[in-house]
Amino acid sequence: MSVFTRLSDGEISRFAASAALGAVVETSPVADGIENTIYKVETERGPFILTLFENADTESVRAIGELLSILHERGVKVAAPVGELSFFDEKPLLFFPYVKGTQPGKLSESNLRSLGREVANLHLSGYGLSGKIAPEKLSRLHLSSRVLAEAEKEANFFPEYTDFLLTEALYQSRVPEEGLPGGLIHADLFPDNLIFDPENGGVLAILDFALAGYGPYVFDVGVALLACVYLTTSDWTEREKLAGFFLEGYECARVLEPEERALIVPYIRRAALRYLCLRLERRRNPSKSGVVKDPDDLVKVIESFKY
Secondary structure, three states, rough: OOOOOOOOOOHHHHHHHHHHHOOOEEEEEEOOOOOOEEEEEEEEEEEEEEEEEOOOHHHHHHHHHHHHHHHHHOOOOOOOOOEEEEEEEEEEEEEEEEOOOEEOOOOOOHHHHHHHHHHHHHHHHOOOHHHOOOOHHOOOOHHHHHHHHHHHHHHOOOOOHHHHHHHHHHHOOOOOOOOEEEEEOOOOHHHHEEEEEOOOOOOEEEOOOOOOOOEEEEHOOOHHHHHHHHOOOOHHHHHHHHHHHHHHHHHHOOOOHHHHHHHHHHHHHHHHHHHHHHHHHHHHOOOOOOOOOHHHHHHHHHHOOOO
16 A cells, blocks of 8 residues: 555644645545555545655645646646645645546547547646746656656666667657747646546546646647557557547647647657656666556557557
């Protein structure tokens, strides 16, 4: 069970009271956390999620909380924090609304169309945010300079991946980034960060903005297609069909520029390289939960584009 810091019912009740959530009825630890301690808290006002950020610095958590509140006000389907930032054992703590829905491992047509629309809505709704939330307060790992540096770094630790990482880094160094339409991006659109309505398949919430930052919109498109299509099936006919559902949904809200459309495959590969590096880094420095995903899944996706 991924609870790294134990909180008593009394301690949770005190934090709930400070967030004006009413009396606590029941608390239960959530096993899904990889980096953070998470509790589901039933209160008089309904269910909430308590998140204790184990490793994040206070200013980053504060910036993400502010970002989520602004996006929620602008109509993006996110879970905005409730109450003010609190601290336990010098670690930042926030409450979020509990969103009840499903998290399918493989997304349906309705899931993908809705996700496409919601990602485009996120991009459009993030307009002007760089003036409110400084880029340095958010993650910028998705930018090419950082991706290439991470690839070179991991190549030094994993000789079995060295040639692959350096070859793909060279390919990515030639992929355009400057001048592409961009702004706020989520940068981590994997199925475990998405909650869907079990009835109509629509997106109920996009979760976990820890890797959000500013960059080309097509990077988010690449991440979503990698995570929700290319990692779920190796059949090319099915891949093209499922990718089409997502892209049609996206373009219902925001039409891709010709240069973006031409770069979808390179940015799927960039997303795969970025997550390959993250998984290798996690192998070297396991999280407290010990969860390490297979990096070879990402190698296979990149290789599949070479033939």
